Amino acid sequence: SRFNEIYSNEIRNSSRYGVNVDDTNFQSNTFYMNHFFDNYENAVDDGTDNYWDNGSIGNYWDDYWDRYLGVDLNDDGIGDVPYNISGASGSQDLYPIWDDGPGENHPPNWDQLPVDQIVEFGALFSYKVLAYDHISGIDHYWINNTNNFDINENGDITNISALSIGTYRLEVRAYDPYDNYCSALFNVKTQDTISPMWGTTPTNQEIEYNTPFSYDVNASDLSSIDHYWINDTTNFQIDINGTITNVGTPDSGIYYLEIRAYDPSNNYCSATIIIEVLSEDEEEGEGDGPGISSYGLVSLTLYSLASISLINIMLRKKFKTS
Incomplete structure (x- = not known):
């Protein structure tokens, strides 16, 4: 068959082909203003010199967007990308019918979906998100929390203030020039895993029997020192400032004292010192030789x-x- 015009038909719900031209003798026919819906394959052309538009308007293809990201940026009702017809002839619909509304209404997509992040307390935060829009490109990025974070035109997220320990729930968006956007939610968790440090490492101490004892230890941490701790609370105590004092009158002898300084996240530094409580005889024997009193x-x-x-x-x- 030759020189036929096939137009203004609705072709739908075929389990195989909407139109199947499988004869090379089917030549120089023109298809236009037909609407193809829900077919397994909308059209196959193995014929010769067939046309799938009349030079100004073609056909409506329900898979135009899925196959070609088809759009109509100038809003003339005609798709800006030709629709390829399957088959040996290599035919195209050069003027596919397409109306996607004013401008372009297809949102960008994430190259990789943003995922949860962990940052050390006191460290700088940096994370890159990336979206693409093959039709219009990415116009700008947006973030919901502008008190603590910033996102630039390339999708780089950084903190603009010190991040407290805790979890921040962020929403990021990527916009195209037509205000279409893709969105993602993820968490930024700030945690403290670094232990405090001693200002000066605690050293062994010697005290006289029945004499008040006081010794200061000092530690520091980026998030502050929450409290101090010692292992022997029967004979000694330590206050919030790191001052160690005796409780009652410790017997003469040697005491092994472990000292810890904790930050609010329960990280700690530790040191063990020896506290020697001298006996009364040892006190009296000072200056007369080791261990011998004047008497x-x-x-x-x-x-x-x-x-x-x-x-x-x-x-x-x-x-x-x-």
Whole structure:
């Protein structure tokens, strides 16, 4: 068949083809102003020199957007991209019927959907989101929280203020020039995993028996020191400022004291020191030699003199007897 015009038909719901031209003798026919809906394949052309538009208007194809991202940017009712007809002839509908409303109403898409982020407390936050619009391009990005974050024209998100420990719920959007947009929600969690640090490492201490004891330790942390802790609360205590004092009168001896400084996130630094409580004898013996009091030194001297006198007497008796 040749030189036929097929127009103003509604062709729908075919389980195979809406139109199937499978004969090369079917030539020089023109299809226009037909509407194709819900067909397995809208059209196949294996014929010769067939036309799928009349030079100014073609056909309506329900899969025009799905197959070609078809749009009508100048709003003349004709799609801006030709519709390719399946088959060996390589035919095209050069003027597909298409009305997508004023401008272009197809939103951008995310290259990768934004995902939840974790940032260390005190660190700078940076995260890039990326969307694309093959038709109109990306005009700008938008973010809901402009008190703490900024997003630039390239989709780079940064913090513009110090982020407190906690979770921020962010919505980001990518807009095309026609105000169509894609949107995504994700969380930014600020956490503190870094332990405090000692200003000066605590050192061993020595105190006299029955004497008040006070020793200051000091730690620092970016998020502040929440509290201090010690392992021996029977004999010692530590206050919020890191001052260690004795509780009651600790017995003389050696005490192993572990000290910790905690931040609000329960991270801590630790140090163990020895506190030696001197005995009363050790206190009295200072300056007279290690471990010997003045009284003990006098007693030892008298005992030594008496021993020497006794030895002399015994030697004299021995000589007389001889």
